[in-house]
Amino acid sequence: MIQLEHISQTYLTPEGKRFDALKDVSIHIRPGEIFGIIGRSGAGKSTLVRCINLLNRPTSGRVVVDGADLTAMSEEELRRTRRGIGMIFQHFNLLSSRTVYENVALPLELAGVGKAEIRAKVEPLLKLVGLDEHAHKYPPQLSGGQKQRVGIARALTNDPKVLLSDEATSALDPETTTATLQLLKRINAKLGLTIVMITHEMNVVKQICDRVVVMNKGEIVEHGTVIDVFAKPQSDTTKALIGNVQARDLPESIIERVRAARERRGGRDEAHLLRLSFIGGDVTRPVISECSRRFGVDINILRGTVDDLRGQTVGTLTVLVEGSREVYEQLVDFVRSCGVIVEELSDVD
Known part of the structure; x- marks a missing residue:
């Protein structure tokens, strides 16, 4: 479904020095799986996820999604392809002047879809994420978890095959995080979506992901099934991240x-x-x-x-x-x- 082939991303600092945010990263994500990319702050994981929909164009390497090479597309082809890649964010990115219904409908309005078709799409999505009774509320009237559910529904309006989650649970409390992850698992099972989870929390990975890569300083330092990575961590980065949820170090x-x-x-x-x-x-x-x-x-x-x-x-x-x-x-x-x-x-x- 998603192939990242030898992705590198290089920037120049204000001082003119070279900074390698990503270094020859290759990942293959299978159709329908929930795939985790984890690392500490600055590891390069958010830069990498933005390469998947080319919001960030890599310095070198190929990005192939559902058989199409995004890095070889024109801007018009890329805009059409991005409709099949939904994205949810840490800080929700909702418009406070629009209701829940109107926030979810926004991508369809921008695409020129008629009101009747929008209603036929938005109402089932609000029911799917458990917000059908909140359709006419405004974002300030919602809890953090409800705001994130609006973001999830909005990301599904164009029937994407891929859903990217960039630290989507980081601003939520533990109980709301668990509820949000359960919702994403149900969506994965019901719609067959391929979900890519970007997180710095191993607790998120262990609850939802099938496979995971661990990143440090722009490189992949470990990869495998979640069970293998938890049971047999190899890198110091992985051991430290797992230690946060398993208390591996002895007092x-x-x-x-x-x-x-x-x-x-x-x-x-x-x-x-x-x-x-x-x-x-x-x-x-x-x-x-x-x-x-x-x-x-x-x-x-x-x-x-x-x-x-x-x-x-x-x-x-x-x-x-x-x-x-x-x-x-x-x-x-x-x-x-x-x-x-x-x-x-x-x-x-």
Whole structure:
């Protein structure tokens, strides 16, 4: 559906220096999926999403949407193509002098659509986003979540195949964010839209996305399914972002307990710190108790989390294993044979 091929974006600063906002970025987004692009502020994610509809024309590279190369189009062809790409924003961009109905109808009015056809399009959209009873209210009379629903309805007026969401939940409270994401999931399922989510919040990604890329300083540093990225983060950027929702770093009080155990056992070879990640059905298997019985070792659970990611359960345990190096290595091999992801930690040395 969407192919970004070797996208680079270079600017000159006021001082005349070169700034690379995007560096050779390539992404393939499948039809009908919800795709996440995440990174900290300044990572290049908003610049990248604006390349998809060519609101931002890249310095180099190709943008192909539904088989059409946008970078090779004339301005008139590009205007027509953009009608099939909806976009919602962080700050809603509603006109306060127009009612909810009139805000949603605006793109159709600008396209010269008649009143009867506008009504036939707008009224079902307001019902879809749950605002049919608020059609004649003005934006100042709405909550933040309701304003964002107006923005979503407006983005759907031209029957787009693609919906771009640029930090659309950043201005919302957690409860409203969850409700908005649930609405987007329903729209994705009902209309078959391809949705691209730009966010700096891993909590948003884990609730809604199928796949995700992680960006840092204009480059992709990690990509994969949401489950794989959460369970097996590779880059420091990903680990830091996941840490915000999974509390991956150990508090000092637990670190002191680990150090005390190692001292008690006579050194680091006798006390081992592991992070275990379980996916799907493996979450319910009593792997820890199996290991304790099989190898005769003490296993102390220091921290645990369980997340639901797109209908699959991902559990993470941080444990301290006390035993000889030989037994420990056998235990790790056994745990991995059970389908558990094992990460050996050294952050208490």
